[in-house]
Amino acid sequence: MEIDYSNIKVIGFDADDTLWVNETYFREAEEEVGRLLSHYETPNKTDQELFRMEIKNLPTYGYGIKGFILSMIELAIELSNGKVSNEIIAKMLDIGKDMIHKPIELLDGVEEVLKTLSKDYRLIVATKGDLLDQERKLEKSGLLQYFHHIEVLSEKQEANYKKLLKHLDIKPSEFLMIGNSLKSDILPLVNIGSEAIHVPFHTTWQHEKVSAKDTNGIEYRTVKNLTEILNFFKVK
Template sequence: MEIDFEHIKVIGFDADDTLWVNETYFREAEERVGNLLSHFETPNKIDQELFKMEMKNLATYGYGVKGFVLSMVELAIELSNGSVSNSIISHILDIGKEMINKPIELLEGVEEVLKMLSREYRLILATKGDLLDQERKLEKSGLLDYFHHIEVLSEKQESNYSKLLMHLDIKPSEFLMVGNSLKSDILPLVNIGAQAIHVPFHTTWQHEKVTDKETNGKSYKTVESLTEILKYFKLKN
């Protein structure tokens, strides 16, 4: 089924890896921590154990850099049987601070797309993660003025989106979501009767990956770049 763009009134955007680079910094941090802890385990094993630690802690810490850093510290203690040095712990904390203070690198065409669509549509930002961190990134991005509403969700599931749309008095059939994650940005919206456009990012966190079975029969559009979505809208010059 094709997206009925004529009935779209509100467009939602994910933030991390849809508007700006994010996941790349986590992969870089994992590599650095793997090197720091290499005398305790192999890099591949460290990657595996770190992911398990993140999943174990997700309900407690939530998403974002701070939870990621706490998981790295806990892993260092566990892998070393409590013998990890203060120096290594300090290095891990520094990696987290560097991630938080990274400059915002907008993806290609982001401002052009938001500028054009905001003239004729109501735009909202729907992201998940640490509230303070996401607010900081949005402020640094220079994109704040394009959005009518900002929502930082603890999770991106069907119930979260349904509550958000109800709160903003938006009919699912009149809402389009744009994002890089099939699991978080696309499938939950399709399942509640909204429309969705998938803009893949070159790297995906393991937790966000889905199977072919999960996407089979689901109606959404995939584009190669954010600017490509403009061709589907009849925009005034």
């Protein structure tokens, strides 16, 4: 696929599962919740119900670990008909705190790519989630020096991206987004006239999955590793 990036002035990066590991920790936490609530429901059913609870609570809590913690507790109360023990609730809180304090595990090639591209382009982070948590991750990552701007969006939708590009004072055609989610990082950008590169992560939250029909006819690149992106740019 021949896509011309010569007009690009600003490159945006998703954060979770694009720059560093994130979703893996949620999967581990879900398994632990299944074990904690196995007295009330099967782990598979608990996993399904937890996803339902998260989606129901998104308008109230938004994305991120804190909303996940509250959804865990609410589900425990619901499945147990209010009989869940304080001990289990305490263990759920510990699961959430452990997730928040996980060390940052950068994905392969991240710093090399940012260091190289930052010489010729303005780089930004465009992510969603809990503001405090994302700020903490960025600080711990050691990557802040490479970014011109940090934007934590409530939702990654076309309207939100348009506002961001207006704030950055660039045209959609001058922006390239790089991320692991087709739903959040790729499709909205292509739809507003920007470029996008998909870097799949081995684990994808169910809420972020799209069908083949959604991507049919949409032009974007997919790479296996972030470092492949450097092949598309003439950098110093």
